[in-house]
Amino acid sequence: MVVKVQIFVTPTCPSCEPVFEETFRVVEEVRRKLDIEIDVEKIDVTKKENLKLALKYGVKSVPTIVVCGKEVIRGVPNKDTLIKIIRKCSGFV
Secondary structure, eight states: OEEEEEEEEOTTOTTHHHHHHHHHHHHHHHHHHHTOEEEEEEEETTSGGGHHHHHHTTOOSSSEEEETTTEEEESSOOHHHHHHHHHHHHTOO
16 A cells, blocks of 8 residues: 655745655655655645645645545644554554
């Protein structure tokens, strides 16, 4: 199983890049610890082709993180919360 982590951002968002970098770092840590495959995708909501996906998840502010298409985290994620969600999503509860 591949755990999918999508991070919705805009190029002008001052906190988006640090959130992306921190999320990616946490994901790498979880990936090594659990030995699972995690796909991290940065999605620019200012691009027309990404608007439908952003609407699907109710993205109204950035950064917004969606894990497994189910769990939505708005703003800067808490590391422990992100780890818990990834573990749950991957079946490592």
